[in-house]
Amino acid sequence: DSGVTQTPKHLITATGQRVTLRCSPRSGDLSVYWYQQSLDQGLQFLIQYYNGEERAKGNILERFSAQQFPDLHSELNLSSLELGDSALYFCASSDNTGELFFGEGSRLTVL
Amino acid sequence: AQSVSQHNHHVILSEAASLELGCNYSYGGTVNLFWYVQYPGQHLQLLLKYFSGDPLVKGIKGFEAEFIKSKFSFNLRKPSVQWSDTAEYFCASFGGSQGNLIFGKGTKLSVKP
Numbered sequence: 382d383s384g385v386t387q388t389p390k391h392l393i394t395a396t397g398q399r400v401t402l403r404c405s406p407r408s409g410d411l412s413v414y415w416y417q418q419s420l421d422q423g424l425q426f427l428i429q430y431y432n433g434e435e436r437a438k439g440n441i442l443e444r445f446s447a448q449q450f451p452d453l454h455s456e457l458n459l460s461s462l463e464l465g466d467s468a469l470y471f472c473a474s475s476d477n478t479g480e481l482f483f484g485e486g487s488r489l490t491v492l
Numbered sequence: 493a494q495s496v497s498q499h500n501h502h503v504i505l506s507e508a509a510s511l512e513l514g515c516n517y518s519y520g521g522t523v524n525l526f527w528y529v530q531y532p533g534q535h536l537q538l539l540l541k542y543f544s545g546d547p548l549v550k551g552i553k554g555f556e557a558e559f560i561k562s563k564f565s566f567n568l569r570k571p572s573v574q575w576s577d578t579a580e581y582f583c584a585s586f587g588g589s590q591g592n593l594i595f596g597k598g599t600k601l602s603v604k605p
Contacts, residue, residue, distance in 0.1 A: 423597045424597075426592055436592070437592045473536075479584075479586025479593055480524075481528075481538075481593055482538075483528075483537070
């Protein structure tokens with residue numbers, strides 16, 4: 382158990398819809414990262430937050446947004462969903478040595 | 493931009509064979525280097541990490557990696573693989589101007605019993 386909690390574990394929705402994925406980092410970790418893993422793209426970095434502020438941005442689509450709240454949990458919002466958004470979305474937290482602790486992921490299926 | 497390259501997309505070995513997975517990173521300054529493993533249907537877990545010191549790093553489950561600064565490499569090795577090592581292996585680097593961990597594309601390892 383990494384100490385990072387993600388909900389929901391599985392989500393099935395339709396094209397055009399909007400979903401929110403939630404992540405609680407390990408106790409004491411200020412950084413939260415979001416990654417997307419799909420068969421064709423591999424593991425893609427989406428965005429990082431540090432203590433509530435956006436720290437780094439990767440290949441995140443404009444339809445996607447994220448935030449980190451004062452209690453350090455984070456949410457990833459995916460809107461106007463397309464079939465190609467079906468993927469495993471991982472959250473990770475870090476103590477800033479670079480070592481990431483990953484949650485078990487949220488599997489999103491867009492039909 | 494920093495990058496991490498993993499040379500092998502898919503490696504197939506028989507049990508007891510030796511394993512070496514290649515990894516090269518692009519950043520020339522101080523980097524922290526990692527190997528993560530993802531077993532089928534599971535999340536990524538840390539195998540080992542290198543921050544400084546002895547360039548030969550030992551990790552969990554008999555894995556080790558060697559940091560060679562002159563070659564910008566951090567190859568993963570295991571002398572004798574088991575069927576349970578079947579997984580995807582990701583090399584990653586952290587350092588420089590980018591505040592996030594950069595992953596390679598991963599290498600799938602299939603071990604035949």
